[in-house]
Amino acid sequence: MVRAGAGRPAGRTPTARLKDVAARAGVSVKTASNVINNYPHITPATRARVEQAIRELHYRPNLSARQLKHGKAGFLALAVPAMESPYFAELAALVSAEATRLGYLMLLDTTGADAAAERLVLDGVRTHLIDGVVFSPLALSADEIADRADQLPMVLLGERAIPPGYDHVAVDSVAAARSVTEHLVSLGRRRVAAIGRESVRGTASVRLDGYQQALAAAGLPVDPGLVRGVAQYGREDGRRAMHELLALPERPDAVFCFNDLMAVGALRACAEAGVRVPEEVAVAGFDDIAEGRYTTPTLTTVAADLEVLAREALRLLIARIEDAADGPESVQVPWALQVRESTVGPR
Amino acid sequence: MVRAGAGRPAGRTPTARLKDVAARAGVSVKTASNVINNYPHITPATRARVEQAIRELHYRPNLSARQLKHGKAGFLALAVPAMESPYFAELAALVSAEATRLGYLMLLDTTGADAAAERLVLDGVRTHLIDGVVFSPLALSADEIADRADQLPMVLLGERAIPPGYDHVAVDSVAAARSVTEHLVSLGRRRVAAIGRESVRGTASVRLDGYQQALAAAGLPVDPGLVRGVAQYGREDGRRAMHELLALPERPDAVFCFNDLMAVGALRACAEAGVRVPEEVAVAGFDDIAEGRYTTPTLTTVAADLEVLAREALRLLIARIEDAADGPESVQVPWALQVRESTVGPR
Incomplete structure (x- = not known):
């Protein structure tokens, strides 16, 4: 028994569009879109007005339309050894936020530093669902990574030996x-x-x-x-x-x-x-x-600087997904x- | 430039099936399936043999087939206030592991305890992608939760006032x-x-x-x-x-x-x-x-007992998804x- 729309206002607009939200909030469609996409530099008052209009109109961003437009599922994956590790949890939070900002949904995958689980990442168990993966390997060797059977765009994180030909983000x-x-x-x-x-x-x-x-x-x-x-x-x-x-x-x-x-x-x-x-x-x-x-x-x-790490990893991955990348890049993250x-x- | 299959063995089987994996590992198809689904009670030796066969055959579990069979996308979402919070990170790790064990993929969504982000969870921004959501609200009131416009199966976590009619898992x-x-x-x-x-x-x-x-x-x-x-x-x-x-x-x-x-x-x-x-x-x-x-x-x-919490939340959610649930259940988690x-x- 699913309780559908209990308490839903009788007169709600069933198919509110972004321009309806913008009109109700008294802002441009571009501004409404910026609020929904969580872009910075929006005043709290504007954000509040747009959010109120979203709520009142029960507006739902039409991800399907965007996906059709770009021909993408809009899914990325982040595969790290353990979410209980605060370092990876903080990193995952930043990478997820950056992915959201860029219009992608982020799937978090924990491998437990287990070779079999890491191999599933490489072998693209989710290839038909996701567009690319940011992978922080721990158990696998460079040879095993190079030997993967999958063509999914992948950016590697961390100090593990990296096989040639991969985009890579790490601290020195x-x-x-x-x-x-x-x-x-x-x-x-x-x-x-x-x-x-x-x-x-x-x-x-x-x-x-x-x-x-x-x-x-x-x-x-x-x-x-x-x-x-x-x-x-x-x-x-x-x-x-x-x-x-x-x-x-x-x-x-x-x-x-x-x-x-x-x-x-x-x-x-x-x-x-x-x-x-x-x-x-x-x-x-x-x-x-x-x-x-x-x-x-x-x-x-x-x-x-984990914000730089998150930003660079997604920049490289999305360039790879969109086939806009040249040869593999290796990015050093600032540290202090x-x-x-x-x-x-x-x- | 995506480097497809660099170093891929020339003679690999392109379309290995589960029965090929089982045959190579010298186990039954059921046992091979149990290893892939991460069921317990499998000896390390058997697990190692199956994993080696998976690797050698470049076998990829066919999620699409399973999805077609069950008519499900096989995606669940967990929406929590913050992954940087160790409590939620530990909870997310347990819920993800349990979802994996049950054959679902888990999408992690962090709301930052922000009302607008929590409203997007309620309004089912991802309805066309996911089957159900485990939601730990922080910013929204019971009335706002009750007023949601979406029919997505949802289990609520935590001590926030819960609107009537929802499955709910919490500590006393x-x-x-x-x-x-x-x-x-x-x-x-x-x-x-x-x-x-x-x-x-x-x-x-x-x-x-x-x-x-x-x-x-x-x-x-x-x-x-x-x-x-x-x-x-x-x-x-x-x-x-x-x-x-x-x-x-x-x-x-x-x-x-x-x-x-x-x-x-x-x-x-x-x-x-x-x-x-x-x-x-x-x-x-x-x-x-x-x-x-x-x-x-x-x-x-x-x-x-967060393991109980994770297990009960997914039990309730999957029963709801499969339309096998009766009235809403409220589960108390043991504590000490x-x-x-x-x-x-x-x-």
Whole structure:
């Protein structure tokens, strides 16, 4: 039993069009369209008038017409390892908002960093439904990505090794990781540990590169005992690895966690062990998730410009969909080191 | 330029079917189907064999065939206020996983708690694409929800006032809020503050009810100065409200935040003000987001069984879609008080 239109006003216009909305709101059709498409630079008063007219007329944007016009289904997909990860949730929110602004609907797909699920993305299980995919792979190798059987336009995100010929958006993780490590060394720390994934590919590999480069440049040895592998990139992985580091005969005086979630776990391990941060151990992360701005101490980290990342990924993807792209592009996203209490203490 | 099938093996079968996958994996068609549909109770070895066959044959599940068979597009939507909110991100991950298990694709829609965006959900902007929607409203009233112009099957989540006639899944927030407040009172706290949204509807209203009931039952006065309104339910809102409470001539000795994000902000405010938690002020939240298990101190909170919530919401929605439902159902989700360091200290 579906309750259709309970309480619906008897005199409502059944087929309101955009020009009816515009007329009722006393604005141009273009302005009404801008409100519906969520474009910026619209005054709150205008927006309110148009929204009231939409409500009163029960107006529904005619997506079908737009789709017919462009010959598109208007669907994009974003495939990321996990929505429970704040970094990917924040990224998904920005990519979805940008897709909406551009008139596309965004399907979110979580792979759980599982190779079989990632393969389904590559093999285009949804090809007949969607126009293109933004894909952040974690489990698959460059060879497996290159070997995909599908022609769906695809933009790749992240530091995983990328097969030739793909559009790609990423942060320069080597430089950013070097910068974090240089910061720790500049504070006088001499036993700088690293917590990252046990993998020679992708994120762990490039961030490890930057870490080792900075140590070498400072004339410090790379102690393999100070580099801890983890199964995942979660809080619990960081907590466990930090407890292991704190149990070493000679403790580290600083630790660079390859993402903020692990750094949050590392902070918790220090609290459990009664180790003061940053006095005894300085802790830094990577990603600048909102959570790290409210921990005590607040978390030093690398902040990438995710709005640029979202915008560039969709620009590349839509150019590819519309066949307006030249050769593959690789876009670097700006980033900045955010120095907070976990390395320099309260100011 | 889309690079179609670069590196694709020359001899691949272009139109592998499920029975080909089953034959290659040496399993029944039913078992192969179970692996593809992610059903539980499949051994890792069987799963691996089927996945290898899928990969080798470049098999793609034929969603179109299934859709034709059932006369469905196979799309559901989940509309929540914000994906950056860990509670909704965790919920979205569970609802998506359950939808996938049931053979549906899940479209995630974030409204930003914005009335216009929520109205688009109600007005079925995507009706021609999706079969049903799970909707967690925040900005709209029960009357506005009842007044919607669309017949799309819809299940409502959360404590917002629900118009009659809708399927609804929620936690008993009055009882849970009463339980949190009773816990604080049982610790000997006598000035128990509350931080929640300035609104007479929805979450704030029911949690305020439970808080006031517990104070009344304990014979404690409800001091309006100890109940703080906030603009949103974010960390910064909690931080600011806590600073206001700490600046009162007579401070609270406990505070119940209506969600965990605000409690995380309240913990931060206490750290900034040098106020010890829980010795001077006990802090409790609501939601049991993962973040609150790693703060120092860890956060006392209410944990609802989100797996039950996801499962029940989809059970109700699919029954509605398949016209197999009777009258509207209201489902209560189990919850439990999680007592942690922020109210009782380290153990």
